Amino acid sequence: MKIDCKHVWSQVSEYIDGRVMQEEREAIERHLANCRHCSAVMDSTRNILVLVGDARTFEVPVGFGERLHKRLQQSMDVPEPDE
Amino acid sequence: MQGFGVSINTEMNARIVNGDDWERNAAAAETSAREASVIARILGGERELFHELIRPYERGLYVAANSILQNEADAEDVAQESVIKAYKGLKSFRGDAKFSTWLMAITLNEARSRLRQTKGDQLDSLDDCAEDRGDYTPSVLADWRYIPSEQLERKELRQALQEAMARISPEQREVLILRDVQGMSITETAKATGLNEGLVKVRLFRARLSMQKLLVPQLALKQRGLMGWLTRKAGGR
Numbered sequence: 001m002k003i004d005c006k007h008v009w010s011q012v013s014e015y016i017d018g019r020v021m022q023e024e025r026e027a028i029e030r031h032l033a034n035c036r037h038c039s040a041v042m043d044s045t046r047n048i049l050v051l052v053g054d055a056r057t058f059e060v061p062v063g064f065g066e067r068l069h070k071r072l073q074q075s076m077d078v079p080e081p082d083e
Numbered sequence: 084m085q086g087f088g089v090s091i092n093t094e095m096n097a098r099i100v101n102g103d104d105w106e107r108n109a110a111a112a113e114t115s116a117r118e119a120s121v122i123a124r125i126l127g128g129e130r131e132l133f134h135e136l137i138r139p140y141e142r143g144l145y146v147a148a149n150s151i152l153q154n155e156a157d158a159e160d161v162a163q164e165s166v167i168k169a170y171k172g173l174k175s176f177r178g179d180a181k182f183s184t185w186l187m188a189i190t191l192n193e194a195r196s197r198l199r200q201t202k203g204d205q206l207d208s209l210d211d212c213a214e215d216r217g218d219y220t221p222s223v224l225a226d227w228r229y230i231p232s233e234q235l236e237r238k239e240l241r242q243a244l245q246e247a248m249a250r251i252s253p254e255q256r257e258v259l260i261l262r263d264v265q266g267m268s269i270t271e272t273a274k275a276t277g278l279n280e281g282l283v284k285v286r287l288f289r290a291r292l293s294m295q296k297l298l299v300p301q302l303a304l305k306q307r308g309l310m311g312w313l314t315r316k317a318g319g320r
Contacts, residue, residue, distance in 0.1 A: 009221055012295075013288035017269075040227040045295040047230055048244075048302075052294065053263050056235040057244050058146045061155055068141055068163050069134055075167045076130055 001027040008038045012045050111181070118182045126174060133170050140183050141166070143265045144190045150260040151194040151253055161197055165190040180274045184267070187275040191257065198253075219292045222299035228306045240305070247297040255290035262287055 001023055008031055014020050015028055032039045051057060118136065125132050144165060149158035169176075169186050176185055234240050248256060261272040262283075269287075273280045 009219070009292070010288075012221070013284070013291045016291070036225055037223045040224050041221045041295065043229065044224070044227040044299050044302075045221070045291055047227065048294050048298050049263050049291065050232060051230065051235060051240070052244055052248070052259070053266070054232050054235050055142075056232075057241055058149070058264060060142050060145045061159060064145060064159060064162075065138075065141060067159070068166060071163045072134065072137075072166055072170065076133070076170065080171070 003027045003031055005031075005035060005038050008032070008035075009041060012042060015042070016046055016049065115178070115181055119178060122173060122176065122182070133173070136182070137166055137169070137186065140186055143183075144186065146264060147187060147257070147260050148190055148194040150248070150256045151191070151198055153249060157197055157201075158194070161193045162190060165193045168193065181271065184271045184275050187261070187265070187267075188277070191275060219289060220296070221292050222296045224299060224303060227299075227303070230302060230306065240302075243298060243301055243305070247294055250297060251290055251293045255286050255293060258283055258286040259290035259294070263291075 003024075008015075008028055011020055011024070011028060015025065020028065032042060121132050121136050125136065141162065144162040145158055148161040148165070149155060152158050152161065165186070169189050172189075176182065180188075230240070248259070251259070257276060258272060258278075261267045261275055262269070267275065269280050269283055272278075272287075273283045276283065278286075
C-alpha cells in the first residue's frame, strides 16, 4: 500500500485515535519515517491536542464550584409540588 | 537522520496503543455501578449525595458550556441550571448512557438553547452537517519542536490555545472539547451531542486540523523565541 502526503493528512485524526486498520497504519508509519513534513504535521497536531486537553488550558472562574453547590442546595431546599 | 520519528507523548500514546482498552472499560463499569447505587440512594431520600455525584463533572460542564457560548457568565449560569435540571429529572435517568454523558447532554442542550435566545439559530449549519472531510490542509512545516505541558504555566501559551479554540466553528469546538478535553469516547460524544458517530469523527477531524493550522505558525515562532532565550541563558552562565 503506497500513500501520499494528502492521504496522511486525511487520516491524522483517525491515526491519533488508533482507529486506522493495520495495513494503512503501517503504510502511514513508513511514510512518516521518510517525510519530515508529514512527521511534523503528525507531531504538532498530537502536541497541540495534549496542550488543549491539559486542565490548565481551560480554567473555571474562581469560586465556580462554591456558587454552583450553593445554588443547587437552594433549589434542593425548595420542596417539589408533589413532595 | 534524526528527528523524523513521531515523538509520542505518554498520555496520547496510551490512547493510541490501547484505544478503548479493557482497563478503561473496567474502570468505567465500576464508576457506573457506583453511580447507579448513589442515584438509587438519592432517589430513596438521601438528596445531599447529589452534590458528590456531580462533583467530578462540574468543571467539564462549565468548559463545555463556555465552548458553545464563549461567555463566562452565561456558561456558569448554564452549568448551574443544568445541574438543577439534572437533579429534578434524576428519576428519568435510565442508565442507557453513563451518568456523565446524560449530564453533559443536558448541559449542551441548555447551552444551545441559550445561544439561540441570544444569537438566533446558528448551530447545525447545513454546511457542517455534510459527512465530507473536504480539502483540509494542515500547516506544513519541516520540523516541530515538542512543547512540553509545563509550558502551559506561560500565560501567552494558554491564551494562544484559547484564542484558536474561539476561532474554530461552534460545531467543531463542541466535539473537540468533549473528545480531547473531557476525554469522552466517540460513542459518548455522539450520545452527548445527539450526532451520529460518523459526523462526530468528521467534525473532530476538521477541528483538530483547524487547531493545527491556526496554532502551528504562531507556536513555531514562540518556540524559536524560547530557544533563543534558553541559548542566551546558557551563554550567560
